[in-house]
Amino acid sequence: MSPPATGAHHPWMPARRPGCRPSFTPHYFVLVHHRLDAIWGSLPQRVGTESAQQFWDHVALDPGRPPRVNPTTMLRGKRGTPLAPGFSRTIHYEISGAGRIDFQFNPYWSGGVSGDAHAIVVILRIDLGSH
Amino acid sequence: MSLVTSDRIYRASDLNRRGREVLDTARTSGARIVDTDGTSMVMVSERVLDRAAGRLDVAVMLVAAMRAWRELEAGGDVTVDTLRWINRLDAEDRATLAREVVAAFDEAGRTANALPLGVLLDQWETTASLPYDQEYLARLDDGFDPASYVEAERPTDPNT
Numbered sequence A: 001m002s003p004p005a006t007g008a009h010h011p012w013m014p015a016r017r018p019g020c021r022p023s024f025t026p027h028y029f030v031l032v033h034h035r036l037d038a039i040w041g042s043l044p045q046r047v048g049t050e051s052a053q054q055f056w057d058h059v060a061l062d063p064g065r066p067p068r069v070n071p072t073t074m075l076r077g078k079r080g081t082p083l084a085p086g087f088s089r090t091i092h093y094e095i096s097g098a099g100r101i102d103f104q105f106n107p108y109w110s111g112g113v114s115g116d117a118h119a120i121v122v123i124l125r126i127d128l129g130s131h
Numbered sequence B: 001m002s003l004v005t006s007d008r009i010y011r012a013s014d015l016n017r018r019g020r021e022v023l024d025t026a027r028t029s030g031a032r033i034v035d036t037d038g039t040s041m042v043m044v045s046e047r048v049l050d051r052a053a054g055r056l057d058v059a060v061m062l063v064a065a066m067r068a069w070r071e072l073e074a075g076g077d078v079t080v081d082t083l084r085w086i087n088r089l090d091a092e093d094r095a096t097l098a099r100e101v102v103a104a105f106d107e108a109g110r111t112a113n114a115l116p117l118g119v120l121l122d123q124w125e126t127t128a129s130l131p132y133d134q135e136y137l138a139r140l141d142d143g144f145d146p147a148s149y150v151e152a153e154r155p156t157d158p159n160t
Helices: A034-041 A043-047 A049-061 B019-029 B046-073 B081-088 B091-111 B115-128 B134-142
Strands: A029-033 A072-074 A091-094 A100-109 A118-127 B009-011 B031-034 B040-043 B149-151
Touching: A029 A034, A029 A049, A034 A043, A034 A118, A034 B149, A043 A049, A049 A091, A049 A100, A049 A118, A072 B115, A118 B134, B019 B031, B019 B040, B046 B081, B046 B091, B046 B115, B081 B115, B091 B115
Parallel strands: A029 A118, B009 B031
Antiparallel strands: A029 B149, A072 A091, A091 A100, A100 A118, B031 B040
8 A cells, every 4th residue: 555645643654562472363553643653652551462462453354343342332422523534433442351442444445545445444532441 | 921831830840850841931931930939930042041131131222322311411410420531531432422322323223233332432432541642642643654753663572
């Protein structure tokens, strides 16, 4: 995939060294808002590597289906508003007892430089405390 | 609504003398058995009991949702115990909830299936449990700008 025009924080470029590869071919390109980059990087320490990888594997493979392990809920009202046409409502993923990750996905995002469609997941909120 | 459709009434002693017949009646139409002290008992299959309990849950949910909807329409707080979480929503979300509940009622009436209404209320209850995080809401308002996102690599074990 060709990355779009770059900004100060090098959008869409890996934020850290590549992780271990999953046992499947990811269908979705997983993105995190740059302001959540640090907390994303701390995810394995905070919730455990297995839980962090289960989340990534779920959204990279089939984010629209209920995951095998942890519960998800589609949010309603203004907190579930799609980012743009083509995006899902926000899905609230319970990654641990008190940890939650909110994301949206778009199977056919076509706003890249080349204009061809990509399946993307965007992580919009990470809350690892209690609410 | 009765779980028993048979007029036959068995006595406690029939459980020993005609146990097979009692079980077959229970299986097909429910069996009414009067104990020695006059207490009327009902024997039905677990499947029938589960369906009846499910219908009762749905009826309770519908009545509660209807009452809550009327309270929302009147502009007040929800007083139904199981739906008090609605009061944590702001006015805009309450209005959206009311519209969606009405649509779900219509759907339930058309399809004789109230499950979507239950799912909708579950989703709203989870939503209501979350804070109105202004940074997150602003992120949604901004729409999708690729320049604001970086790739999220698959997490790795920090000890390796």
